[in-house]
Amino acid sequence: MTGPGPTSQRPQESAPTPPSSPAVQRANRMSAANMIRSLAPLVLICLLIVAWVSFRQSAVEPVRGIDPTSTVQLAAARASYPLVVPTALPDGYQPTSARTDAGQAEAGDPVTxxxxxxxxxxxxAGFVVSDDARVDAVTGVLGGAEEEGTVDLDGETWTRGTTQRGETALWREADGVTVLVTGSAVDDELETVAAGVEPYTG
Structure with missing residues (x-):
């Protein structure tokens, strides 16, 4: 008598995996690498914008003030006329440049x-004082300027005019010396500089 033999078993077939939904497929594609690649162009654009703004800001150099004392002292020492300069101007008027030709002047030579x-x-606002009526600092402003009357400033009579550049000019002449104030500043600011002109006392 034979005993029961081993029961033959057929391997069970695994159930087919259902297809993933579109949402799952999109989530799988959103890996870290893909996110970096997607953000890279945006980051690059932002960096370019920041670099451009920084370049524009650095290209505009701030105006630096100077101390004109040594230049004024040299002009006063060489000039054959009593030098005058703007004195005790209100806060906010900052000297940014000063020059004179006195360094090359000999006794009796004009000084500007x-x-x-x-x-x-x-x-x-530019200030000029010179005993040379032909110097560019004077002729470049008053040449072709249209006179428009006079104005009294701190007891001094100044001629008012408009230059060929359309800027206001204030000037006065005495004993062959021309004193001139002009520039892009408004009339009130130019008048403030002119009113502050006094003899230099060292």
Whole structure:
């Protein structure tokens, strides 16, 4: 008698995996690498914008003030006339340039002094004093300027005019010396500089 033999078993077939939904497929594609690749162009654009703004800001150099004292002293020492300069100007008038030809002048030679100011409104006001009516600092402004009357400033009478550049100019002449104030600043600021002109006392 034979005993029961081993029961033959057929391997069970695994159930087919259902297809993933579109949402799952999209989630699988959103790996870290894909996210980096997607963000890279945006990051690059942001960096370019920041670099461009930084470049533009660095290209605009701030105006630096100077001390015109040594230049004024040299002009006063060489000039054959009593030098005058703007004195005790209100806060906000910052000297930014000063030059004179006195360094090359000999006894009796003409001497010109120029000082440039940044005004409170961040405009330019230029001061010139010279006993040379032909110097460019004078002729370049008054040549072709249209006179428009006079104005009294701190007891001094100044001629008012408009230059060929359309800027206001204030000037006065005495004993062959021309004193001139002009620039892109508004009239009130130019008048403030002119009213502050006094003899230099060292």
């Amino acid at each position: 002094l120029e000082i440039g100011y940044l005004t409170p409104a961040e405009e330019f």
